[in-house]
Amino acid sequence: MTRQSGPAPDGYDPRADREPRRVREPAPGVSHHEPISLRRRLALNRMGTFDWDLDRGFMDLDAGALEVFDLHPDEYDGAPLSLASRVPPEEGERLDAAVSQALQEGTSSYGAYFRVRCRDGTPRWTHSQGRILHDEDGLPYRIVGIVREASGELADSSLLRSLQQERHRQTVMVQQVTAALSRALSVEDVTRVLSGLGGARRFGADGLVLGLAADARFEVIATAGLEGEVPEGMMNSRLDDTLPLSDAAVSRRPSFLSTRGELVARYPRLRPYSDLLPTGSASFLPLIAQDTVIGALGLFNAEPAVQSTEAKNLALALAGVVAQSLQRATLFDQEREFATGLQETMLPRRVPAIPGGDVTVRYHPASVGRDVGGDWYDVIPLPQGRTGLVVGDVQGHDTHAAAVMGQLRIALRAYATEGHSPETVLVRASRFLAELETERFATCTYVQADLESGALHVARAGHLGPLIGDGNRHLDWPDVRGGLPLGVATAFGHDHFPETQLFLEPGSTLLLCTDGLVEQPGRDISAGLEALSAAFRSGPGDLEALADQLSAQLWAEPGSDDDMALLLLRRLAVPGADTTPRLRLHVHQADPSGAAEVRSALRRRLDQWRAGEVTHHVEVAASELIANALTHTESGALICVELVEGDPRRIRLEVEDRSSSWPRRRSPGETATSGRGLMLVEALADRWGAEPRGSGKALWCEFELPEAGTGTGAGTGAG
Structure with missing residues (x-):
């Protein structure tokens, strides 16, 4: 009350001019100064x-609490489950999680906002705060506490907006972590997600450490956001x-610490390494899946903070997602290890040495996915010093494909060693x-390779043909005709696999591979073949290093989802022997398309040698000499074309057959249909002739090449 003073000294009393004070009459039966009970005070504040x-x-709920929950006394029987008619399930879970966490951590109080659905269906924001009492043990x-209506304070407040924003942020975080880990198949994939770009930020943290527990040991497998490398003793x-x-991991309980100092105080062993840790709060969460402790996850923040119940619940939820992913990834790795082991036992344990040549092989199971495939390779010693080389692929990517591959490899090896x-x-x-x-x-x-002569007899069943590169890195994909895939060919009655004879010159390399090396989803295989050619051409000279680079650049780097087999064979160059660039081909007498294939191979090789306009002359001469051998002898034709260095450079073409009959140059009339072959050769070549070759003969011709940069088409070939 305002203290009133007496009249002024001059006798004037200001109270005389003041309006009479209006006194509010108390309500009937209630005095202004009547004491208000505690329950009445709470009820007046909707509490x-x-x-x-x-x-x-x-x-036990008092009348005020029943009013907050919009319950009549006869609608509540004292069991907490009776509140389910007013508290929606998702809100009840949040409230139960806050209480359970406080009980587990041994704290003395908790608080949480949640919503109640009134009997008319309208939602009501409510806040519960409790004090937890503990016994001597x-x-x-x-738990003794209060519950109050919070709609008024939250309706237009920033707290409600922040709660909604925080709930949205948490939902987005869970979605992002779940989406990122859903694509992780192996433990390595999980660690890549957690330690990669944005890994820690997905968890709302500045730093992250992940470890696995096994055999009484704890191993750190991923870190992100730390100032330096984790010491070996901590890994x-x-x-x-x-x-x-x-x-x-041992206690199966999480711990939440507010500062780095608190962390070091609880775990003195970290004191020498405290500079590695962020200065703020930290959470250490056990990773438990199906009641099995897999490991633990540590989250670090740069700023000190006392973490809220919602933040703790979010961290536990994210740890659950990580635990499930790690359990799934561990099972995947175990299955993959079994399947890969099965595949490896089906492949040769060692590659035999080859007289006159070096050979190396590579096999990689698919870089993604659980199953292995049926790719295989084999190097088979054959009678008479020859060697069988095999690369194949059984349909499918599973253990059945690997089992079929093992049986087929053994059968094919047996047929080959019989000398067929x-x-x-x-x-x-x-x-x-x-x-x-x-x-x-x-x-x-x-x-079937004979490295003494360089002859290669090739048969193909629906597979990629070989790549041949000479010592100067000139590459060729020779035309090798083939049949249908194995099994299918027999089922359709077309089990015919024509042979193609090629030659491997000293210093040249043969490459065989499966499509896993050159084929990627969504990309045409021709692009893969071009990439393989480029990688082969620019690769190292050492055969082992070349195999490693091809595997890494074409298979491992893009992460192929197919397995891959690769075989490289190099014919050793004899020191001091002629290393003239050369191409040798064979045409069977009963092969009508052989001449066309020879012309195609000649064209590719002459383009590499930059023969320019001479290419056409060599093609025509080769066609005429091949036709002469196939028509007038009873044998096939062996074609050899080589680049002879000198001034000027020359292309030398030889066509060898097994006939001792010497060619005769004729003078056909205007209406004659034959007899002009040698006339064309004489007209196109700078020199030509014939010479004996053991059981047969060889017709040869030479063509001088124009100087570099002159002549039509000069320089158009691929070097």
Whole structure:
């Protein structure tokens, strides 16, 4: 009340001019100064109390609390589950999580906002705050608290908006982490997600450490956002309570610390390495899946903070996502290790040495996915010093494909060691596969190599043909005709696999591979073949290093989802021997398309040698000499074209047959249909002639090349 003073000294009383004071009459039966009970005071503020006996599971609600929940006394029987008619399930879960976390951590209080659905269906924001009482042993036995209506304070407040924004942020974080980890198949994939770009930020943290627990050891497998490298002693340690991550795994309980100082105080072993840790808050969360502790996750923040209940719940939810992903990834790695081991046992354990040549092989299972495939390679010693080279692929990417591959590889190896020709080997292998109780087919390329002469006899069953590169890195994909895939060829009655004879010059390299090296989803295989050619051309000279680079650049780097087999064979160059660039081809007498294939191979090689306009002359001369050999002899034709250095450079073409009959130059009349072959050769070549070759003869001709930069088409070939 305002203290009133007496009249002024001059006798004037200001109270005389003042309006009479209006006094509010108290309500009937109520005095202005009547005491208001505690329950009345709470009710006036839309607030009530509760007393929860944890041992009996009974919760007493006073009248004010019943009013907050919009319940009549007869609608509540003292069991907390009776509130389910007013508290929606998702809100009840949030409230239960806050209470459960406080009980587990041994704290003395908790608080949480949640919504109540009134009997008319309208939502009502509510806040609950409780004090947890513990007995002498530290066990909680009672919670006493208040519950109040919070709609008024939240309706237009920034707190409601921040709660909504925080809930949206948490939802987005869970979605992002779940989406990122859903694509992680292996443990390596999981660590890549967590330690890669934005890994820690997905968890709302500045730093992150992930570790696995196994065999009483704790191993750190991923870090992100730390100032330096984790010391070796911390990367692999005993599973005990001296370090926060292993402590979380041992105790199966999370810990939330506000500052780095608090962290170091609890775990003194970290004191020498405190500079590595962010200065703010930290969370250490056990990773538990199906009641099995997999490891622990540590989250670090740059700013100190006391983490809210919502933040703790979010961290636990994200840890659950990580735990499920790691469990799935561990099972995947175990299955993949088994499948890969099965595949490796089906492949040769060692590659035999080859007289006159070097050979190296590579096999890689698919870089993604659980299953292995049916790709294989083999190097087979054959009679008379020859060598069989095989690369193949059984349809499918599973253990069944690997099992079929193992049986087919052994069968093909047996047929080859019997000394059969490549065509016969593939015919028998196709029939073997067709008789197996499987619907799988296989593609395959088989090469019978004689490195003493350089002759290669190639047969192909629906597979990629070979690549040949000479010592000057001139490359060629020779035309090798083939048949249908193994198994399919027999089923359709077309088990015919024509042979193609090629030659491997000293210093040249043969490459065989499966499509996993050159084919990527969404990309045409021709682009893969071009990439392989470029990588081969620019690769290192050492055969092992070349195989490693091809595997890394074309298979591992893009992360192929297919397995891959690669085989490289190099014919050794004899010191001091002639290393003239050369191409040798063979045309069978019964092969009508052989001449066309020879012209195509000649054109590619002469373009590499930059023969310019001479290319056409060599093609015409080769066609005439091949036709002469196939028409007038009873043998095929062996074609050899070589680049002879000198001034000027020359192209020398030889066509050899097994006939001792010497060619005769004729003078055909105007209406004659034959006899002009040697006339064309004489007109186009600078020199030509014939010479004996053992059981037969060879016709040869030479063409002088124009100087570099002159002549039509000069310089158009690929170097």
